[in-house]
Amino acid sequence: MLYSFAVHFSKMTSVSVLTAMLLVSCSENVPPSAEPDQSASVLRTRLMTGEQYGNTIAQIFGEDIRNSVLPPIPPMARTDGLLASGSAFVGVTSDQISQIQQTAAFIAAKVVDEEHRDFLVPCRPESIDEPDPNCAGLFLRETGRLLQRQAVDDIRLSELVDIAAYAAEQTEDFYVGLALALESILISPEFIFIVDHSEADPNRIGQERLTGHSLASRLSFFLWNGPPDIALLEAAESGELHTTSGLNVAVERMLDSVRLEGGMRAFFDDMLGFDEFNSLAKDPLVYPMVTGSTLRDAREQTLRTIINHLLHDNQDYRDLFVTRKTFMSPSLAVVYGTASHQGWVAHTFPEDSPRQGLLTQVSFLAANSHAVRSSPTLRGQALRERFLCQVVPSPPPNVDFSLLEEAEHASTARERLEVHNTNPSCAGCHLITDPMGLSLENFDGAGRFRETESGAQLDISGELDGVFYDDIGGLAAAMRNHPKLSNCLVNRLYAYGTGGPLSLGNDRDILNWFESRFVANGYKLPALLRDIALSRAFSSVRSEITQGKLGIVEPPRPFRLAEPDWINNAETN
Numbered sequence: 001m002l003y004s005f006a007v008h009f010s011k012m013t014s015v016s017v018l019t020a021m022l023l024v025s026c027s028e029n030v031p032p033s034a035e036p037d038q039s040a041s042v043l044r045t046r047l048m049t050g051e052q053y054g055n056t057i058a059q060i061f062g063e064d065i066r067n068s069v070l071p072p073i074p075p076m077a078r079t080d081g082l083l084a085s086g087s088a089f090v091g092v093t094s095d096q097i098s099q100i101q102q103t104a105a106f107i108a109a110k111v112v113d114e115e116h117r118d119f120l121v122p123c124r125p126e127s128i129d130e131p132d133p134n135c136a137g138l139f140l141r142e143t144g145r146l147l148q149r150q151a152v153d154d155i156r157l158s159e160l161v162d163i164a165a166y167a168a169e170q171t172e173d174f175y176v177g178l179a180l181a182l183e184s185i186l187i188s189p190e191f192i193f194i195v196d197h198s199e200a201d202p203n204r205i206g207q208e209r210l211t212g213h214s215l216a217s218r219l220s221f222f223l224w225n226g227p228p229d230i231a232l233l234e235a236a237e238s239g240e241l242h243t244t245s246g247l248n249v250a251v252e253r254m255l256d257s258v259r260l261e262g263g264m265r266a267f268f269d270d271m272l273g274f275d276e277f278n279s280l281a282k283d284p285l286v287y288p289m290v291t292g293s294t295l296r297d298a299r300e301q302t303l304r305t306i307i308n309h310l311l312h313d314n315q316d317y318r319d320l321f322v323t324r325k326t327f328m329s330p331s332l333a334v335v336y337g338t339a340s341h342q343g344w345v346a347h348t349f350p351e352d353s354p355r356q357g358l359l360t361q362v363s364f365l366a367a368n369s370h371a372v373r374s375s376p377t378l379r380g381q382a383l384r385e386r387f388l389c390q391v392v393p394s395p396p397p398n399v400d401f402s403l404l405e406e407a408e409h410a411s412t413a414r415e416r417l418e419v420h421n422t423n424p425s426c427a428g429c430h431l432i433t434d435p436m437g438l439s440l441e442n443f444d445g446a447g448r449f450r451e452t453e454s455g456a457q458l459d460i461s462g463e464l465d466g467v468f469y470d471d472i473g474g475l476a477a478a479m480r481n482h483p484k485l486s487n488c489l490v491n492r493l494y495a496y497g498t499g500g501p502l503s504l505g506n507d508r509d510i511l512n513w514f515e516s517r518f519v520a521n522g523y524k525l526p527a528l529l530r531d532i533a534l535s536r537a538f539s540s541v542r543s544e545i546t547q548g549k550l551g552i553v554e555p556p557r558p559f560r561l562a563e564p565d566w567i568n569n570a571e572t573n
Contacts, residue, residue, distance in 0.1 A: 039510040039537035040207070041498040043196045046087040049073060051266055055226035056191075057107060060146045061120060065110050072096065072103040080501035081389060081492060083270050088500040104186035108179040117175065125174040131165035132174055140164070140181055148190040149227055150213035151237065160184060194221060194499065198541050209540050212236030219250070219533060222497035224259040225266035242539075251533045255526055261311060264525070265303050271492050272386055274299050276367055283372045287446040289334045290366065297329040298362040298447070304344070305358070310525040317489060317523040321357035321479040324349040335362055335448055354442055354449055357476045359383065362447035369445035376437030383436055387479065389488035392433055435462045439475040486523060490515045497532055510537045 048056070050071035058066035074096045079086035092100075111120050121139050125132035140160045144152035152160070160181045168177030185191055194217055201209040210218060216236040220228040228236070232250060240246030254260065269275070277299045282290040304327045309315050315323075328347035333340050336355070338347065349355040358364055359379075368378040384390040439462035444450055452458060461470045467478040479485065491511055495502050502511070514531055521527035532538055 033513065033516065035513055035536055036509040039513075039535070040506075040540035040542045041537055042500055042503070043198055043208075043541040044088050044499045045193055045195045046084075046499045047073065047076075047090045047193055049076065049084065049087055052221060052225055055224075055262070056147070059226055059229070060143065061107070061111055062116070065107060065116070068110060069103050069106055072099040078273070080495060081271070081385065082496055082501075083275065084267075084496045084499070085501045100192065101183075101187050104183045105179075107186060108183040111182060112175040112179045121178070128174050129172045130174065131168040131177060133161050133165060135174075136164040136178055136181065137161050139178060140185070143182065144185050145233065146227065146230075147185050148188070149194075149217045149233070150190075194218075196499075196541060201540065204540070207540060208542070209242070212239060212241050215241050215539050218497065218499070218538070219254065221499075223251075223254045223263045223529065223533065224257070225263040226259065247534060247539075251530060254533075255530060261307055264311060265307060267493065267496055268303060268306050269299075270496065272302070272363075273367075273382075274303075274363070277363075280367055281371060282366065282446060286372045287444075289448075290446045291331065294331045294335060294362075295366065297332050298366060300344075301327055301329065301332060302358060302361050302363040305361070314524055314526060317525060318480045318485060321359065321485075322473075322476045323357055324351070324353065324355065326355075326361065332362060335446060337449065354472050356473055357479070359440065359476065359479065360443065360472060365440065365443045365447035366445065372445065374441060374443065374445045376441060377433050378437070379440050380433030380435070380437030383479070384432065387488060388482060388484040389491055390432075390484070436464045436475060436478075438462055439469070439472060442472060486518055487511075487515055490518055490528065493528065494532055494537075497538065506542070507537075510535070 050073040053071040053073050054066050057069070074090055074092045076083045076086040076090050079089060110116060121135075122142065123135040123138050125135045137157060141152055141157055144157070144160065163184055164174075164177035164181040166177070167180040168174050171177070189195070195214070196218070197211045197214045198208040199211050201207045209215075213233070213236045216228040216232045220226060220232060231253070232241075235241045235246055235250050238246075241250060277295055280295055282295075284290075305323070305325070306320060308327070309320055309323060309325070310317060325346070325348050327344050328336065328338060328341070329344050330340060330342065354360065364382065365374070365379070368382040369375050370378075381392045384392055439460045441453065441458050442449055442451065442460055450458070460472060461468075462475060463469070464475065464478040464482065467474075467481075469475055469478055491502060494507070494511060494514060514528065514535075517531050518524075518528045521531075
């Protein structure tokens with residue numbers, strides 16, 4: 001009864017407004033220069049990612065409710081290297097809107113069922129068969145505040161209580177009414193979208209800043225990949241987030257929180273394009289040792305390596321490309337050829353091992369290969385785009401792949417790819433991808449080490465932007481010392497934190513400042529996160545409409561779903 005009635009109510013709500021919205025869619029060695037005076041970020045509206053939706057449900061209602069649903073968030077196109085940036089430009093279909101409503105109805109029903117209501121609803125109605133405005137108001141005020149990431153205003157709260165009361169009268173069930181009001185919040189744009197709101201900055205005449213609640217949301221989704229907690233909301237409401245000391249206290253608490261690990265895992269998962277693992281598969285006849293479990297563990301291995309190195313050990317970011325420390329699972333041990341064991345264990349490759357840094361991990365090698373063989377071109381492209389923020393052009397539409405097919409008799413990938421040098425339309429791109437990709441040919445399409453291909457000895461010498469080397473260790477060192485490596489991480493983090501692609505015309509000075517501090521602080525991730533979160537650029541905003549490639553648009557004003565006519569009519573009768 002509860003679920004079916006909730007779905008019926010959802011369908012009666014005004015879908016047209018929601019549709020319109022959805023379619024719019026620590027070192028002391030610091031550099032002497034101060035933050036650029038006019039630095040500011042773009043005022044944006046973005047759809048929560050699926051993971052952020054799930055994290056929000058888990059944070060407020062518990063893991064079991066989160067695990068009972070699939071986040072109804074449509075897929076996002078990668079924009080400027082990040083899915084998170086693409087979240088500002090997401091459109092949805094009517095079917096997806098319907099799924100958002102159905103998921104909201106299901107969650108609301110679970111929250112108030114007999115299994116969960118005792119600890120999720122902070123009060124008991126005077127009668128389960130009748131409305132109880134006081135209990136409903138208490139629940140909806142507290143829960144709405146957490147879901148909307150700001151206080152529910154009195155007018156909206158009154159509307160929600162009226163929904164709960166009328167539905168309770170019609171069904172003779174207080175909890176049915178409460179679920180319908182909760183569902184109204186769960187399908188509202190204030191929940192589904194992360195909307196930046198601005199106000200005049202009293203300390204900078206003519207400038208604007210994020211409101212306290214918007215700053216709290218930007219901080220929490222940046223560092224935690226989830227909603228603000230009560231302490232952060234209280235800091236926003238009291239005005240503490242707009243004071244130097246208050247912001248420092250809040251950021252330090254967030255950096256010390258266990259939630260930081262989840263937030264940074266989400267960032268690096270996005271930066272490295274690990275969503276591709278959701279559809280990645282290898283030919284079982286060629287690579288029988290690579291199963292779904294192997295690929296899941298490959299993704300997890302890299303994330304564990306990164307988080308342990310950057311957060312737990314607070315090490316130099318560049319050393320991720322030369323470190324021999326990682327973690328190993330039983331399924332990965334088969335691919336790496338290491339001793340078997342139970343569960344995940346810390347693992348260090350010996351000094352004479354070819355395994356050195358992220359580029360020699362199975363996640364990078366297998367993801368950037370074909371189903372039946374390795375691909376120096378895909379690996380070189382991923383190296384440049386993921387870690388150096390360099391865009392490799394797509395092949396021209398008239399490219400003749402028959403040349404490559406005719407070279408299938410060649411023994412090695414280096415021999416096969418030499419044909420591209422004979423075609424001027426191909427050579428330009430392949431010269432910026434293949435030299436470093438060929439240096440990883442000691443690893444096959446599954447990431448297993450090999451010394452020969454088709455009986456021929458492999459030549460793994462290569463070059464990266466003027467740095468020549470003879471082996472994998474040389475490539476690892478060239479990557480570690482590449483001048484664009486730190487710049488790329490800074491750019492990606494700032495875009496990720498501010499919710500959209502960068503504008504070099506406006507952001508270049510602040511990005512250079514962040515990078516100078518990153519270098520001065522020994523390339524430590526926590527220090528960089530602190531600098532971004534505490535910067536004036538992070539909390540100051542500019543509104544702009546930029547035509548062209550980036551597609552930055554000024555966010556629409558906030559709104560809410562209109563209630564169905566039958567409720568409005570009932571209130572006047």
